[in-house]
Amino acid sequence: MADSDLLVATRKGLFIYGRTGGAWRVKHRAFIGDPVINVLHDPRDGARYAALKHGHFGPKLHRSDDGGVTWDEIATPAYPERPADREPDLCPMRGTEIEWKLDMVWELGIDYAHQGGLWAGTMPGGLFHSANRGGSWELNWPLWDRPGRKKWMGGGFDLPGIHSILTRPDAPAHITVGVSCGGAWSSDDGGASWEIRAKGMLATFMPPDQQDDPDAQDPHLIAWCAAQPDTLWTQHHCGIFKTTDGGKRWHEIKDAGPSTFGFAVAVHPADPDTAWFVPAVKDEHRVPADGRFVVTRTRDGGQSFDVLTSGLPRGEAYDIVYRHALALRGDGSTLAMGSTTGSLWVSSDQGDTWEHVSAHLPPVYAVKWG
Amino acid sequence: MPTVSFTDNLQRHVSCPPIEVRGATVRAALDAAFDAYPTLRGYVLEDDGSVRRHITVWVAGEPVADRRGLTDSVNENDEVYVMQALSGG
Incomplete structure (x- = not known):
């Protein structure tokens, strides 16, 4: 596979790295000084999209x-x-109004059903579609109008938001989205109708009788195995969950090394049993356990986890990897991750060893291969 | 005619030098400015037409009272300033 670019969205700009002369170097930089929330590379036409929040x-x-x-x-x-x-939308936790206005574009995804088609996951919870490479956008009303949306609430932010958008070229009518907080939702008809698929997740931040409510779940990120997309993993606020039936039923992975809390997850594109996480102490602490920054990897579907440390800080480290800041390249071997303290690492051997590319970036919001 | 001026920090994103407009209210004056600088609207106003949370609009030396409806009056020789609030970071 030819070398890819590494797109790094940070609080103070976008940095595009390329591999030249045996090292990762910044090829292009843009929006210096401005918060870049996320970035998307569209392999169909090579276009790159950046979501900013001034x-x-x-x-x-x-x-x-x-x-x-x-x-x-x-x-x-x-x-x-x-x-x-229509009555105002109210946050179920705080009773405050969730106004119908864009707060942030959190994730961008590809709509393979239309040339130039894109999806945008936003706060306060709207999914938008563009049929013309971002020339215009329309709210997806079927998801916005689902009664369950009244239960959506902010998770770490004041507002609910869509952070995961999973689509694939071999089944372009299928879409799965993840919502913090609001569960996992799938459509098999291009977004015309939606079904919640969060049964089995457990929200321990809710009252006991509502902890299994699918609408109350806080999956921090959802990722699937591209070759077997019925297998999805989520790094949830309350642990790690996996499904092998397309989200109809999720199962908790209770032991995963230092902790099962975190934000990011990456899944091997061909092997549904292989996935990576970056653990932290739940839940208001949000620091690595014992100040030891590691990556965890399972190769047996979650029965056991390797704790990967080679090339990562040996001493105390308080890096957190946000949900969009761990990315696996299509080769299934090359991982990249960026941290809240401005470090960037790349591994070419599935996380066994890590190369510290930079220690001095702004806080990293998202990392994508392009 | 009233003049509408925008914070220098906006110039980095959208070219918007001071402009003389017709309009007896803040809404009318800003709409006229946005007709000249269409991209600017989303930088100053929210989706619902209210002033962005960390933007402030001043008319004749006073901050506008109606940040949602923008009904404050603008007189013939007033200057309308669209500025950043420091709360935005």
Whole structure:
């Protein structure tokens, strides 16, 4: 496989790394000083998309058609006006109004059913579709109108948001999305109808009789095995869960090394039993257990976990890897991750050893291969 | 005619030099400015047309009272300033 670019979205800009002369080096940088929440590489046409959230000026989207050398602002999703006959949405935890206005574009995904089709997962919970490479966006009403959305709430943020968008070219009508907080949802008809698929997840932050409520679940990220997409893994707020039937029933993995709390998960594209996590102490602490920053990997479906440390900090370290900041390349071997303290690592051997690419980036929000 | 001016920090994203507009309210004045600089609307206003949380609008030396409806009056020679609130970081 030819060398890929590594797209690193940070609190202070986007950095595109390439492998040259045996080292990872920054090829292009963009939006220096601005928060870049996430980035997407579209393999169909090579376009790259960046989701920004300016502190004063709000969320914006940009596209590059030259690999990241130059960028043009494209349309930003906008929520429609709430109809006068609809009651305001209220946060079920706090009773505060969840207004119909865009707070953040959190994740971008590819719609393989349409050339140039894209999905955008946003806060406060709207899924948007573009049929024209981000030239315009429309709210997906079928998901927005699901009664269960009234139970959605912020998880780590004030507002609920869609952070996972799973699509694939061999079944373009299928979409799975993950919501914090609001469970996992799938559509088999291109987004025309949705079914919640979070049964078996457990939200221990809820009252005892509501902990198994699918709508209350907080999957931090959902990833699937591309070759066997009925196997999905999630790093949930309350542990690690796996399903082998497309999300109809999830099962908890109770032992996974230092802890089962974290944000990120990556799944091997061909082997559904192989997955990676970056553990931390739950749940308001959010630091590595005992100040020891490690990656965990299972190769047997979650029965056992390797604790991977080679090339990672030997002394105390308080890096956290956010949910979008661990990425596995399509070769199934090359991993990259970026941390809250501005470190970037790459492993070419499934995490056995890590190369410390940088210790001085801004806090990393997302890492993607392109 | 009223003049609408925008914080220098916006110029990095959208070219928007001061502009003379027609309009007797903040809404009308801003709409006229956005007609000239269409991309600017989303930088200043939320989806629902209210002023972004960390943006402040001043007219004739006073912050506007109605940040949602933008109904504050603008007089013929007023200057409308669209600025950043420090709360935005």
